[in-house]
Amino acid sequence: xxxVDSNVLVDVISKDQTWLAWSMExxxxxxxxxxxxxxxxxxxxxxxxMDSEDDLxxxxxxxxxxxxxxxxxxxxxxxxxxxxxxKAGGTRSSTLPDFFIGAHxxxxxxxxxxxxxxxxxxxxxxxKLIAP
Numbered sequence: 313x314x315x316v317d318s319n320v321l322v323d324v325i326s327k328d329q330t331w332l333a334w335s336m337e338x339x340x341x342x343x344x345x346x347x348x349x350x351x352x353x354x355x356x357x358x359x360x361x362m363d364s365e366d367d368l369x370x371x372x373x374x375x376x377x378x379x380x381x382x383x384x385x386x387x388x389x390x391x392x393x394x395x396x397x398x399k400a401g402g403t404r405s406s407t408l409p410d411f412f413i414g415a416h417x418x419x420x421x422x423x424x425x426x427x428x429x430x431x432x433x434x435x436x437x438x439x440k441l442i443a444p
Contacts, residue, residue, distance in 0.1 A: 314342040314442065315349050315417045316377060317426035318357035325361060325371055331427065338425055338442060339375065348425070349380035353412045382416045390415035393435045407431065414439060 316339070322328070323335035342348045350358070350372065362368040372379075390411040397407070410428070414436035417424040423440040424432060432441055 313346040313348070313422055315351065315380070315413070315420070315422040315424050316342070316354065317413055317424060317428065318350075318354045319427045320425050321350070321354070321358055321372075321375065321377065322361060323427075324375060325358070334444060335427075342425055342442070343376055347378050348376070349422070350377045351380055351382050351413065351416050353382070353409045353416075355379065357409060380416075380420075382412060383419055386415040386419035387412070389419060397431075397435060411435065 320331075320335045320338065323331040324339065328335070339348065355368070355372075358371075359365070359368055362371065390408075393415060394408055394411040397411070410431045413424065413426075414432045416422075417432075417439045418436045423442055425442040426432065427444060429441055429443045432439055
């Protein structure tokens with residue numbers, strides 16, 4: 313079982329020339345170990361790229377991703393860690409979603425498949441990252 317960050321799924325949906333092969337290989341590996349999941353944050357980030365909710369649902373179905381709600385303890389952890397980040401001088405620009413995703417992975421004990429490791433390694437060191 314694995315939680316998948318939106319950047320990996322965007323690679324597949326958009327057929328990104330640089331990352332498509334790596335992202336597909338990792339999703340295939342993850343699927344052999346069990347289901348892989350998107351949470352509400354990843355779902356919303358992917359929705360930006362899609363023309364309709366049906367298109368998004370179809371894409372997730374084809375890719376094989378399942379939806380996993382974020383547990384309340386992860387929401388609390390994300391807020392607390394984000395607060396630490398801000399006190400340390402972190403910027404406000406679109407970082408909060410990463411904290412929700414990282415906290416979700418940490419609280420559930422799921423590895424996280426991502427290409428964006430910086431904040432996850434710093435603020436969620438207990439999370440096993442699957443990354444280039």
